[in-house]
Amino acid sequence: MKVSYSYLSEQFTDPDPILNDIKSLIRSGEFTLGKHLEEFEQNFATLCHTKFAIGVASGTDALRLSLIAFGIGVGDEVITTPSTFFATIGAIVTVGARPVYVDVKEDYTLDPDLIEKTITPKTKAILPVHWHGCPAEMEKISQLARKHNLTVIEDACMAIGAEINGKRTGSFGDAGCFSLHPLKPINVWGDGGVITTNSEQLRDKLLLLRNHGLKNRDECLFYAYNSRLDPLQAIVGLHLMKEVDWIINRKIHHANRYDQALAKISEITIPPRTPGVKHVYHNYVIMAERRDELYRYLREREIDCKIHYPLPQHLQQASQYLGYQTGDFMVAEEQARKIISLPVHQHLTPEQIEYVIETITTFYHYILP
């Protein structure tokens, strides 16, 4: 049995409803900004329980423009996690700021108890990542930020619909950043991103930043960027938004079954669960003894597993200039040695999930009761 990691080949079997709306866009000639984008932004804000959402060109730009909107740049420090995708750090570095890493907890997110000792007069922001779809500990992070007068920018690129006590990711910080990349739950036909916020002032700044700083067609308030979300992608996003609850619930259902079966295997650590936290399992990540062997064993049996990622950010060549070393972040480093992501997407069948469980069980010679 083949178990794919990606769902893309199964997702758009009937693209006609989307294509019909795109045809009407073509007839209208409204190829930038406009009513489709506004409708998408309103619906996205509702989804994230925020007042505003601003569509931009990618998740990376969502992070970059948020940092820029808060005036963060050369000489500033931004506290973040070494367990993240390259773009989190790329955004900080390319605006001219310096990433300051803090180790993660068992749930793979920033450890708030380690933040305070890294704050310096240059610290301007904390940038937690809701890694793999698990919300970071936002209450403690926000408290610290208030105490030290720091901005909080959430990297929620993997965490649409995740919650802490009913409050959605993207609604805790000063800004929340989302990706609409094809491998994300609302996955447009190319690149896209969104910033959420409750601040009208920030919304107005971001609308200018993404559109050349233009007050109107002929007047520019400040020179800025072209980072608009295309209306074509907004149309695709509007269709996919209707499915997002179903997608999240299917993934949570698969994760529950994995948890139940894999918790019995002593060589495996299942993702920790925190009361009140809704993890959306963008990736279902376990820690496994003999990880590399297990990885090969699963792939030889047509189970498409992944490693997100084998090297934490502080040990990447691109971070060398920051001066970190092996041993600086023990939790993140141990996780990088042991983690493996199992297929968990919405189109998997119960038989496929059972096949993954049986294969892992056989690998560890564990007899299912």
Ligand SMILES: Cc1ncc(COP(=O)(O)O)c(C=O)c1O
């Ligand atoms: C945690 C995280 N941050 C940022 C990004 C960047 O998003 P995009 O690919 O839309 O630029 C991603 C995308 O994979 C991500 O997973």
